[in-house]
Amino acid sequence: MVTLAEVAQHAGVSASTVSYVLSGKRSISAGTRQRVERSIQELGYHPNAGARALASSRSNIIALMVPLRTDMYVPVMMEIAIAVATTARTHGYDVLLLTGEEGPDAVRRVTGSGLADAMILMDVELDDERLPLLRQTNQPSVLIGLPADTTGLTCVDLDFTATGALCAEHLAGLGHRDIAVIGEAPAVYERHTGFAERTLDGLRVRSQELGLRVLHRPCEGGYDVMAVTLARVFDERPRTTGFVVQNESAVEPLLALLRQQGRAVPEDVSVIAVCPDQVATQASVRLTSVAIPAQEMGRRAVEHLVAKLDGRGTDEVVLLAPELTVRASTGPVPSAG
Amino acid sequence: MVTLAEVAQHAGVSASTVSYVLSGKRSISAGTRQRVERSIQELGYHPNAGARALASSRSNIIALMVPLRTDMYVPVMMEIAIAVATTARTHGYDVLLLTGEEGPDAVRRVTGSGLADAMILMDVELDDERLPLLRQTNQPSVLIGLPADTTGLTCVDLDFTATGALCAEHLAGLGHRDIAVIGEAPAVYERHTGFAERTLDGLRVRSQELGLRVLHRPCEGGYDVMAVTLARVFDERPRTTGFVVQNESAVEPLLALLRQQGRAVPEDVSVIAVCPDQVATQASVRLTSVAIPAQEMGRRAVEHLVAKLDGRGTDEVVLLAPELTVRASTGPVPSAG
DNA sequence: AGTCGCCGTCGAAGCGCTTCGACAACCTAT
DNA sequence: ATAGGTTGTCGAAGCGCTTCGACGGCGACT
Structure with a gap:
């Protein structure tokens, strides 16, 4: 291993000069x-990370805590994680991958050992047990998600309330009156991950204003489960013409089942x-x-964190505005009869 | 921050004693x-990672390089990554998440700076540009995947050749004679990621032995692309009765299209x-x-790496035996006419 | 010409830990 | 009782870097 001292000697300057370069x-x-830069090149010098961390009490590492569970849409998680890693590198940080497994202990460990300078937490529950710890350390952190109480925290998330409202507006605008929400798996609601509930709230409130009737059914995804759920929906609300699907693994089953029942999308039902x-x-x-702007969320999270680490940046809740793209699965409600 | 020295003082021993505890x-x-353990508890001591790394030249960190691209099945990547992180923790290691973006430079940086003690590389190409570097450093590493030349390297992967063979055997055993392979996206082949080609090789060799005719078509996934691909397959080989699908995002489109064409699975075609x-x-x-035993691969990779770090462990290629599970999508070939 | 201040560089201290050699204290075997 | 071997503990050195204060040299003022 090449050291700073060797570079200094090679360049004919003192170690501190190299450090300042x-x-x-x-x-x-x-x-x-x-001269110093040439020596660095020639010798292939890379500063020792441990020594740096020790001397400067900065590790240049951001810890990213991803959920262990895989009942949520995994590609979104992965996309966020990759965006975090990529963005972090552009700011000179590396990313430490923690799984939710260790829970609050991981927060203590990382904070206590100086392994990371800051943390990003994903899959935050409404009343997450890691939050008190986060508040009491002075280690910068950003949550991806939105807990019940955000005092003293920085959060980045899609504005799911507005998302729900947007869906209601689009369907109402097309003349739909009875809509069904195919929600996340029941476990997601039980865990109080927030985003599912927020979507539903936004949708319900706006629906009420617009005169839409809403039926909500959690759904685990997969064909068999979806078949049962769909049957119940039409049983209870035969005049349902609009669907909002939150669980990606329920989308394709829903489309297949509708097709199979002879209900055309978007002519008979909108999704x-x-x-x-x-x-x-x-x-x-x-x-x-x-x-779901996964990349954007990851990127924004890192940028806020870096701002905090640089002494800029404040505690703040960033809700990204949802964007609805009209494609081929929604259309005007079929004329009655 | 509590330090070793403070713990030592609190316990009435010297610093080195605490270290040895x-x-x-x-x-x-x-x-x-x-007494020392009680002091550690009471003071809430966590050893400083940087100091440790500096003094011991061991960071207790494993670097994991994941591909940046998302044209491969992402949940598999994620599952591997999580298995790596989880297994690493049980051995006292943390995981640093690197994206493929930096390429060989990342290897140099991590190796040179002592940021990590070892590396795991995913998505290895047949003639990967990171391999020469890996061979010339003495930093332990494990590849998930199989390059063309494995000398001096440790690799963990599913035995895709055997996987292909197994598929051929199963279909041949059911009486099929004409089969089609719906492969990965063309980009995957162009990149020479190996696993796609190995599957195909295994399948072709065994097919020849068993008298199967094989038609291979790369496919990007998605409904439109799949429709075109499928039409070509039946155009070229109207008597195709068996499909092997390697690209997960092509599975559901294929099933939907077959259904739509009135070909029943598994009565008319097997998949x-x-x-x-x-x-x-x-x-x-x-x-x-x-x-695809993603967890198993992640776990095994870490265990091999830890073995190497402990001075046990050797360079070795571990190919996991494929397991075929018969479910409801394959059956005997329909009797002619 | 003398003084002030700035720029560029250096030396030294110290970050918190590991680890080596030293050394009491004790036990066993003669 | 004494030599030799353990066992448990300590002190000190040093890992490679950052950072602070110091200082020589120079140009810009008066």
């Missing part, structure tokens, strides 16, 4: 800088999905959808 | 050990997928499949 924290003459664009465009019917 | 590298009397069990059981038809 690297960090830019003091001015260095052009000549010296170039809106809340899902990444990729899913919407690759489905068997090109889906009208509200996108 | 922590590492277990020298024997410590029961009494002293207990085998190479995919995680979860996909196989949640599809519109319960799919006969060869599982």
Whole structure:
């Protein structure tokens, strides 16, 4: 391993000078800088991360806590994680991957050991047990998701309330009167992950204003479960003409079942999905959808964190505005009779 | 931040004694050990990661390089990543998430800076540009995937050749004579990621032995693309009765299209997928499949790496035996006429 | 010409830990 | 009783870096 001292010797300067060339924290003459930079090149020097962390008490690492469960749409998680890693690198940070498994202990461990300078938490529950810890350490953090109490926290999330409202508006605008919401798996609601409830709230409130009748059914996804759910929906509300699907793994089963029952999309029933664009465009019917801006969320989370680490940045809740893209799965309500 | 020295003072021993209690590298009397452990508890001590890394030249971090692209089945990647993180923790390691973006530079950076003690590389190409670097550093590494030349490397992967063979055997055993392989996206082949080609090789070789005729078509997934692909297949080989699908995002489109064309699965055509069990059981038809043991691969990769780090462990290629599970998508070939 | 201030560089201290050699204290075998 | 071997603990050195204060040299003022 090449050390700073060796670079210094090779360049004929002192160690501290090399350090200042690297960090830019003091001015260095052009000549010296170039000599040092050449030596670094020639020797293939890479600063030792441990020594750096020890001396500067900054590890240049951001911890990312991803959920262990896989009952939520995994590609979204992955996309966020990759966006976090990529964005972090552009700011000179690396990303430490923590699974939810260790729970609050992981927060203690990482904070206590100085392993990471900051944390990003995904899959935050309404009343998450990691939040008190986060508030009491002075380690910067950003949540992707929205807990019940956001005091002293920075959160980035899609505005799911507005998402729900947007779906209601679109369907109401097309003349629909009875709509069904195919929600996330029951476990997601039991866990109080918030986003599912927020979507539903937004949708219900706006529906009421617009005179829509809403039937909500959680659904685990998969064909068999979806078949049962769908049967119940039409049983209870035979005049349902609009569907809002929140659980991506229920989308394709729903479309297949509707087709099988001779209900054409979008002629007889309209379907809106809340899902990444990729899913919407690759489905068997090109889906009208509200996108989940996974990359954007990851990127924004990192940028807020970096701002905090630089002493800029404040506690703040960032809700990304939802965008509804009309594709081929929604249309005007069929004329009665 | 609580330091070792403070713990030592609190417990009335020297710093080195506390260190030895922590590492277990020298024997410590029961009494002293207990006193130290109590002090650690009471003070809430966490060893500083940077200092540790500097003094011991071990960071207790494993770097995991995941592909940036998302043209491969993402949930598999995610499952591997999570298995890696979880398994690593049980061995006292944390995981650093690197994206493929930086390419070989990331390897240099991580190796050179001592940021990580070892690396796991996913999505390895046949002639991957990171491999020469890996061979010349003495940093332990494990590949998930199989490059062309494995000398001096440790690899963990599903035995895709055997997977292909297994599919051929199953279909041949059911009396099929003409089969089609719906492969990965063309980009995957162009990139020479190996696994797609290996599956095909295994399938072709065994098919020849068994007298099967094979038609291979790369396919990007999605309904429109699949429709075109399928039409061509039946155009070229009207008597095709068996399908092997390697691209998970082509599975559901294929099933839908077959249904739409009035070809019943498994009565008229049989379909085998190479995919995680979860996909196989949640599809519109319960799919006969060869599982991709993502968790197992992640776990094994870490265990090999830890073995190497402990001075045990050797360079070795581990190919996991494929397992075919018969479900409801394959059956005997329909009697002619 | 003398003083002030700035720029560029250096030396040294110290970050919190691991680890090596030293050394009491004790036990066993002669 | 004494030599030799354990066992448990300590002190000190050092890992490679950052950062602070110091200082020589120079140009810009008066």
